[in-house]
Amino acid sequence: SRQSPVSSGINAEYGGAEEVVIRDDKVAVVIHIPFPQQKVYQKIQSKLVRELEKKLSGKHVIFLAKRRILSKPTRHSRNLSKQKRPRSRTLTAVHDSILDDLVFPAEITGKRKRVKLDGSQLLKVHLEKSAQINTETKVDTFMAVYKKLTGKDVVFEYVD
Numbered sequence: 041s042r043q044s045p046v047s048s049g050i051n052a053e054y055g056g057a058e059e060v061v062i063r064d065d066k067v068a069v070v071i072h073i074p075f076p077q078q079k080v081y082q083k084i085q086s087k088l089v090r091e092l093e094k095k096l097s098g099k100h101v102i103f104l105a106k107r108r109i110l111s112k113p114t115r116h117s118r119n120l121s122k123q124k125r126p127r128s129r130t131l132t133a134v135h136d137s138i139l140d141d142l143v144f145p146a147e148i149t150g151k152r153k154r155v156k157l158d159g160s161q162l163l164k165v166h167l168e169k170s171a172q173i174n175t176e177t178k179v180d181t182f183m184a185v186y187k188k189l190t191g192k193d194v195v196f197e198y199v200d
Contacts, residue, residue, distance in 0.1 A: 059099075062184040068100040070185055078105040082144060100181040104141045104189075107134045135190050139165065142182050146171030149199060163192060166199045 057071045069092075073081050081088070081103055092101040110129040111117065127133055140148060143165075150166035167175065175182075179196045186194045 060181075060185050060188050062100075062181055066100075066180070068102060068181045068185060069096060070102050070104055070189075072104055072106045075105045075107060078141075086145060100178055102142060102181065102185060103144075104138060107137055109134045135192065138189055139186060139194070142186060143167060143171075143175060143196075146175050161192070163194045165194055165196050167196055169198050169200050172198045 057069055060068045060070055062068055085103055089101045089103070093099065108129055109131050110125045112130075113125055128137075147168045148165055149168050152164040152166075154162040154164060156162070175196075176198075182196060183194055186192065
């Protein structure tokens with residue numbers, strides 16, 4: 041008796057889902073999950089993604105943890121909590137974490153930021169070569185979802 045990953049005794053919640061258009065013919069589904077349950081989801085993510093992509097007729101499925109960005113404290117902003125902003129709530133940290141969630145289970149081995157003469161920036165992300173088989177078809181999806189969520193351009197490359 042084969043159980044689906046969700047019915048296998050794991051209390052699964054999700055914070056919402058949205059569709060992201062990649063190209064005219066391709067749509068990805070981004071499922072936001074509560075941050076505390078990210079580890080639970082990552083254990084079953086590959087099975088869950090496979091099952092959901094089957095159900096959603098080939099749409100790519102991506103799980104992202106819901107994270108909060110706190111604005112940078114300035115002299116004029118009223119800090120109601122009187123606490124220092126944690127590093128994990130900074131814009132940079134949240135964007136990096138989104139990138140990690142996006143390519144999971146692949147590992148990011150390096151990043152390069154390319155600044156062009158017109159001031160535009162391009163982030164080159166190096167993924168491990170061993171993950172190429174599983175993620176190569178989803179690279180366009182990763183680029184489109186990251187652009188939609190953060191407004192930043194990103195390119196994925198595979199390196200040894």
